[in-house]
Each structure stands twice: as C-alpha cells, then as structure tokens.
Amino acid sequence: MLTDAPLLRRHLLATGIAGPVATSRDKSLRRYQQFAARDPRVLLGLEPERDWSVAELLRLMAERCGTSGDPGRISGTEVIDPDRTIDALHAFAERLRDAARDCEAVLFGTGHPDRLLGFYALLAAGLSAAGCVVLTPGEGRDVDITTRFGVRTYRLNYPGSVAVLGDPGLSAGPATRGVHTHSPLPLRAALGAAAAAGGPLPGLVVGDHGWACGAGQLGIEAIGLADADDPALFVAQVEGQVPVVVPLDDSVQPDSYGPVADYVLKHARLSL
Numbered sequence: 001m002l003t004d005a006p007l008l009r010r011h012l013l014a015t016g017i018a019g020p021v022a023t024s025r026d027k028s029l030r031r032y033q034q035f036a037a038r039d040p041r042v043l044l045g046l047e048p049e050r051d052w053s054v055a056e057l058l059r060l061m062a063e064r065c066g067t068s069g070d071p072g073r074i075s076g077t078e079v080i081d082p083d084r085t086i087d088a089l090h091a092f093a094e095r096l097r098d099a100a101r102d103c104e105a106v107l108f109g110t111g112h113p114d115r116l117l118g119f120y121a122l123l124a125a126g127l128s129a130a131g132c133v134v135l136t137p138g139e140g141r142d143v144d145i146t147t148r149f150g151v152r153t154y155r156l157n158y159p160g161s162v163a164v165l166g167d168p169g170l171s172a173g174p175a176t177r178g179v180h181t182h183s184p185l186p187l188r189a190a191l192g193a194a195a196a197a198g199g200p201l202p203g204l205v206v207g208d209h210g211w212a213c214g215a216g217q218l219g220i221e222a223i224g225l226a227d228a229d230d231p232a233l234f235v236a237q238v239e240g241q242v243p244v245v246v247p248l249d250d251s252v253q254p255d256s257y258g259p260v261a262d263y264v265l266k267h268a269r270l271s272l
Contacts (some may be wrong), residue, residue: 008086009086011259012086012248013082015253017257017260018081018082018247018248018249019079019080021079021227021228022251023228023249024077025073025074026075031229032058035232036053038051042230043232044184044210044213044233045210045213045214046214046216048235048239049239054071058070058071060231060235061231061234064245065247066079066080066081067080078228080248080249084247085248088245089260091243093264093268095243096206096264096268096270097269097270099127099132099203099204100126100270103132103133104132105132105133105202106124106132106133106202106204106206107163107202107204107206108123108163108205108207109162109186109187109205109206109207110162110207111182111183111207112209112250112251113159113178113179113180115250115252116250117159117160117162117254118160118255119260119261121159121160122261122262122272123206123264125160126271129271129272133200137190137191137193138190138192138193138194140157141189141193142155142156144185145183145186154167154179154181155167155168156186157178159178163186163187163207164179165179165186166179181209181210184210184211186210186211188214191218191220201220202220204221205222205223206222207224207225208225208226209230211224212224213241213242217236217241222241224246225248226245226247226248227250227251248260
C-alpha cells in the first residue's frame with residue numbers, strides 16, 4: 001500500500017497516471033477548440049457561465065494540470081504535474097472524509113468503466129463501511145444516448161455500486177459491464193429515478209465526465225477526475241460547480257488506479 005506522497009508520486013510517474021501521459025497534444029487542442037465553440041460532446045453537461053477562448057483554456061489547463069500553456073506546441077504528448085495530482089487527491093480525500101463524518105448519501109458514476117470502475121468501487125466500499133448510503137437509483141433503467149451512429153439505448157447498471165452504462169444487447173460479464181460515455185443523461189436518469197422513488201438524493205456525486213459536470217450543473221456537489229483533454233471539469237471548478245478535480249490520465253491500465261484508491265482511503269481515514 002502507498003503510505004506517503006513520495007511513494008504515490010513514483011507510482012503516478014511509473015504508471016503514466018501523471019507525468020508524461022498518453023493523451024496527445026493535438027487531441028487536447030481539438031477538445032479545447034470544441035469547448036470554445038460550445039460543442040455539447042465536450043461540455044459534458046456543463047453550461048459555462050461565459051465564453052472561453054482556446055487561449056484561456058490553455059492557461060487554465062496549464063494552471064490546473066501543469067500542461068504546457070504554449071499555443072505553439074501542437075504535437076507530442078501532454079505532461080500532467082504529479083504534484084498537482086497529489087494535492088488534488090488530498091482535497092478529494094478530505095471531501096470523502098467529510099461525507100463519511102456526516103453519513104451523506106453518495107452517488108458514484110463513471111464514463112470510463114473499463115478503466116476507473118475499480119477505483120470508484122473501492123471508494124464506494126469505504127464510504128459504505130463508514131455508514132454512508134451509497135445510492136443505486138434507477139438500476140436497470142434504459143437511457144437513450146445520441147451517438148455518431150444515431151440514438152442508441154443503453155442500460156443503467158451498478159457494478160460495485162458504481163453507475164455505468166451497459167449495452168442491453170450484450171450478455172453481462174467483465175468485458176461488457178460498461179461503455180464509455182461523456183453524456184450527462186445517465187446522471188439525470190439516476191436522479192430522476194431517485195426523485196420518483198421518494199429519495200434520498202445524493203449530497204455528493206463522485207465521478208467523471210457527465211457524472212461530475214452534470215451534477216455540478218444541477219447544483220449537486222460533485223468531485224471528480226479529469227484528463228488533460230477534458231477542460232469541462234476544470235472550467236466547472238473555476239466557475240464553482242465542481243469544487244475538487246483531480247488531473248490525471250484516465251485511460252491507463254485499471255489495476256494502476258488501485259494503489260491510488262488505497263492512498264485516498266488512507267487519507268480519508270476510511271477502511272474496507
């Protein structure tokens with residue numbers, strides 16, 4: 001188990017969670033351009049309070065992630081500052097500790113189930129053991145999502161008490177338990193199901209993509225993880241909707257996030 005920040009820092013660098021990451025610079029720049037144009041595919045459910053230029057997004061991401069703010073750098077890979085990642089993980093752990101102390105109702109959800117499901121499941125188990133209600137509203141509910149192939153129907157599932165979208169046309173199993181999505185619609189479906197059942201509603205949402213931004217936009221406190229090509233969460237942080245955002249590569253091998261979850265649990269004073 002990682003017990004201190006220097007060990008965690010080495011792990012982040014060794015696994016590519018931070019430091020030089022797999023996210024390409026040109027992909028980040030395309031996402032910034034799309035965000036500046038208010039493309040809903042990269043807004044992740046956020047409705048920014050003002051317009052953001054590409055230059056402003058470059059400066060924001062340099063400040064929050066440690067990526068290059070040089071607009072002339074248009075190729076290569078991004079670099080996420082591991083010390084910024086660690087600082088944000090401490091704030092993340094502190095918020096989970098507060099949730100445990102107050103026995104809050106918490107909803108976990110991810111748009112990266114193939115990578116981040118295990119990370120969130122460990123945190124969900126820790127909060128549940130501490131007496132929090134980890135919510136699973138709307139399990140089995142169908143959610144229609146517009147994709148580049150047209151509207152497709154997915155199903156809201158909760159493996160490990162973490163909300164993910166599954167493909168109802170495929171049999172359940174490790175390889176089919178979740179699909180990648182940026183959409184805030186699963187979060188809205190879950191909240192709608194909770195409200196229809198008479199609650200409780202979450203006091204905190206923990207997730208990424210549309211789970212975090214979608215919650216923040218609706219006035220529900222959210223904390224989350226975001227890659228260098230996901231400016232929406234960092235804009236939401238600056239604008240006050242998502243108070244804690246951890247910069248990291250969200251697409252490394254799933255097992256690499258386990259030690260990070262252990263570190264967060266330790267600093268949140270949670271145990272399984």
